Amino acid sequence: MTDLRYEAPATADAAIALLAKATGTTRILAGGTDVLVQLHADMIEPELVVDIKRIPGLNGISREAGGWRFGATATGIELMDHEGFSKAWPGIIDGVKLIGSMQVKGRATVAGNLCNASPAADSVPPLMSSGVIATVVGPNGKRDIPVSDVCTGPGKTSLAKGEIVTSFFVPDAPPHSGSAYLRFTPRTEMDIAVVGVSVNITLDASGTCTAATMALGAVAEKPILVPDAAKALVGTKVDEAALDKLAAVASAACRPIDDKRGTKIFRIKVAGVLAKRTAAIALQRAKGGAK
Amino acid sequence: MARHHVNCTINGDHVDYLCDTSQSLLDVLRDELELTGTKEGCATGDCGACSVIVDGVLVCSCLAMGAEMNGKSIETVEGMASGNELHPLQRHFIDKIALQCGICTPGLLMASRKLLERNPDPSEEEIRFWLAGNLCRCTGYNNIVDAVKAAAAEMRGA
Numbered sequence: 084m085t086d087l088r089y090e091a092p093a094t095a096d097a098a099i100a101l102l103a104k105a106t107g108t109t110r111i112l113a114g115g116t117d118v119l120v121q122l123h124a125d126m127i128e129p130e131l132v133v134d135i136k137r138i139p140g141l142n143g144i145s146r147e148a149g150g151w152r153f154g155a156t157a158t159g160i161e162l163m164d165h166e167g168f169s170k171a172w173p174g175i176i177d178g179v180k181l182i183g184s185m186q187v188k189g190r191a192t193v194a195g196n197l198c199n200a201s202p203a204a205d206s207v208p209p210l211m212s213s214g215v216i217a218t219v220v221g222p223n224g225k226r227d228i229p230v231s232d233v234c235t236g237p238g239k240t241s242l243a244k245g246e247i248v249t250s251f252f253v254p255d256a257p258p259h260s261g262s263a264y265l266r267f268t269p270r271t272e273m274d275i276a277v278v279g280v281s282v283n284i285t286l287d288a289s290g291t292c293t294a295a296t297m298a299l300g301a302v303a304e305k306p307i308l309v310p311d312a313a314k315a316l317v318g319t320k321v322d323e324a325a326l327d328k329l330a331a332v333a334s335a336a337c338r339p340i341d342d343k344r345g346t347k348i349f350r351i352k353v354a355g356v357l358a359k360r361t362a363a364i365a366l367q368r369a370k371g372g373a374k
Numbered sequence: 375m376a377r378h379h380v381n382c383t384i385n386g387d388h389v390d391y392l393c394d395t396s397q398s399l400l401d402v403l404r405d406e407l408e409l410t411g412t413k414e415g416c417a418t419g420d421c422g423a424c425s426v427i428v429d430g431v432l433v434c435s436c437l438a439m440g441a442e443m444n445g446k447s448i449e450t451v452e453g454m455a456s457g458n459e460l461h462p463l464q465r466h467f468i469d470k471i472a473l474q475c476g477i478c479t480p481g482l483l484m485a486s487r488k489l490l491e492r493n494p495d496p497s498e499e500e501i502r503f504w505l506a507g508n509l510c511r512c513t514g515y516n517n518i519v520d521a522v523k524a525a526a527a528e529m530r531g532a
Contacts, residue, residue, distance in 0.1 A: 087395045088376060089441045112439070119398065119437045120418045132395070134442055160431065184507020185485065187419055189431040190438065272506035273420065 087122075091134040095141070095220055095249060098133050103222045103245030105131045111247060112136075113156050114190035116183065117199045141249055144168050150254040155247070159188030159206075172253060173368055174262025174281055175213060178206040181266060184273055194248045200234045200305070201275075207234065207306040208281035208298035209264045215253050221246030231298070234305040257294075259286040261368030265361045266300070267353050269344075276301045277345040280333065280357040282312070284321065284365045292316045297329070297358065302337035302350050309336040312358075321366045329362055330355035378441040384409070385453025393440035400424045402440035403450060411451040411480045415509065422508035425481035426450050432488040434507075451480035454487065463487055463525040472521035474512030482508045486522045494530050498523070 089112075092098045102109050107130035110118045121127045135141055136156050144153040144165045151168055159179045163169060169176045175193075182191055182205050196206045197217070210230040217230050222245045230251070233240050242248070256262070264281040268274035279300030287293050297312035311332040319325035339350040381390045384407070393402050400417075403409045403426070415423035417436045424435040427449040454461045463486050466472070473479045482505065489496060489504045496504065501522050502515070510518060 089378065089395045089439065091442070091444075112442070114437075115439065115442075116419055116434075116437050119439070122396070123398075123417055123436075132439075134439075136442070158431070183419065184422060184434075185488075185504055186422055186425055186432050186434045186507045187437070189433045272503065 086130055087128075088131045089134065090131065091137045093137055093139075095135075095138055095247065098135055098138060098247060099221055099245050101131065101133050102247070107131070109133065111198070113192040113195045114158060114187075115195075116187050116191040117195060135247065147252075150252055152250055152252050153193070154250045155194035156192055159191050159193070160185070162193065163188070168253075171255075172209075172213065172262060174209040174264050174283060174365065175206065175215075175253070177262075177264035178209040178279075178281065181205040181264075181276075193251065197230060197233055198240055198242070198248060200236070200238050200240050202234075202237055202303060202305050203276040203279065203301035204234075204306065205264070205266060205276055205279055205300065208279050208300045209262065210251070211298035211306060211308050212281040212283045212296040213253060213256070213262060214296070215251050217248050218250045218252065219246050220249050227252070231306075231308050236304045256283070257285050259288070259369050259371075260284065260294075261365040261370070263361045263364035263368060265357050265364070267345075267357060275344065278302055278339075278350050278353045278357055279306075280354060280361045282329075282358065282361045282365045284316065284362065284369045286321075286366075286369045290320055290370070292319055292321050292325075295329075295362075297333065297362075299333060299336060299354055301344075302339040302354055304338075307336060309333060311336070316362070321362060326359045326362055330359045333358035380440065380443050382443045382445065383447045385449055391440070395439070395441055397440040398436050399426070399428075399438040399440050399443060399448070400435035402443075403435060403448075406440075409450055409452050413477050413480055415477060415481075420507075420509070421478070421481075422485060422505075423478050423481040425484040425508065427484060427488060432485055449484070451483055454483060461487070462528045463490070463522070466521040466525040466528070467518070470517045470521040470524060472513060472517040473510075478508060478510040478512075482510065482518060486525070489522070490526050490529060495526060496522070 112134040141154045262283040266276035266279040285294040295316035297309045315328035334355040413423040415421035
């Protein structure tokens with residue numbers, strides 16, 4: 084990395100221009116918890132690193148009409164410490180809390196977790212099952228896309244050259260909604276998901292499920308939405324039979340690989356087990372329970 | 375290679391330094407500023423030996439670039455004692471024999487200090503989860519947890 088250039092532009096337009104003009108490999112630097120590791124290991128040799136933390140407007144967590152918006156440089160700890168956001172979106176916070184140590188969460192961002200495009204990224208399934216929209220700006224202007232359209236494979240995204248995720252919009256959930264994310268790892272902390280499951284549930288006043296979404300991590304080439312989750316839960320009281328159906332749907336959606344962290348068969352089985360456990364927590368939260 | 379001129383504050387003192395793009399904050403602290411209290415363990419953000427506090431946030435200095443630090447306030451283990459008076463955490467780490475080789479100790483002290491700022495009375499579980507990003511291969515952690523508890527009690531005046 085002999086010719087590595089570091090730039091910290093003051094506007095998103097300047098950042099886009101730098102990235103669009105570069106001919107070699109580039110990296111956007113937010114928290115840096117993936118980029119610095121890749122640099123150190125000589126996995127990447129970029130010509131340009133663009134630090135986006137000096138760009139006003141890319142930070143912070145705020146309310147806007149119909150939902151929450153948080154910036155691309157909002158760190159894990161900022162999200163966890165934000166009382167309003169963490170109360171409204173416990174499922175997203177479940178995922179954020181599992182990203183590395185306190186030290187890592189002090190720097191790491193959700194935007195980085197998404198754009199690093201690991202199939203096992205812990206914050207991505209909850210963003211997907213919560214219908215979160217990524218705002219992307221680039222040389223051809225601004226577009227809003229579902230988070231589920233960003234990651235296309237291990238380390239790959241749908242973002243074009245020069246495009247940057249600038250913020251996320253989290254649309255408000257209806258009343259009686261709950262969300263949760265669980266993952267399986269051999270260790271309790273500091274580990275990479277073998278399977279991750281995120282579930283969002285909405286109930287009506289009588290406790291019948293009216294909407295349900297589920298996303299899975301680490302069981303495919305990218306985090307995936309499981310549309311059949313709604314078929315398993317909607318119209319039920321999210322009882323044991325419905326949860327068994329959800330488990331079957333989760334396992335059926337998996338297309339994992341064998342690797343050192345888990346075999347295919349294990350991941351498929353665990354996805355079902357975790358789907359039930361995650362849905363049970365989301366249900367409690369939808370009913371207004373603490374957990 | 376481009377050299378970056380950075381102005382920042384370290385342990386309350388104004389510092390300016392020159393660094394290469396390839397140098398992490400950890401490299402700058404140790405190699406440019408001779409603040410060798412902060413240790414390098416894994417250099418990939420797993421072990422926490424390089425923990426410092428930047429603008430009030432606990433981070434791994436191996437995962438931050440030196441070039442990023444313009445205008446930042448950085449706290450390292452060198453700033454923990456007041457003159458010859460050790461910080462309560464430092465004293466209790468010694469009293470409880472919460473170290474052996476000492477490589478992890480500066481990072482554990484910084485992480486523990488941040489924990490006690492946020493939560494003056496953490497449970498054992500809270501201490502263990504907070505310190506999950508700091509690896510120690512000598513002590514088995516029990517003495518570290520005891521030292522943090524004892525320091526917390528003293529700092530609360532309990």
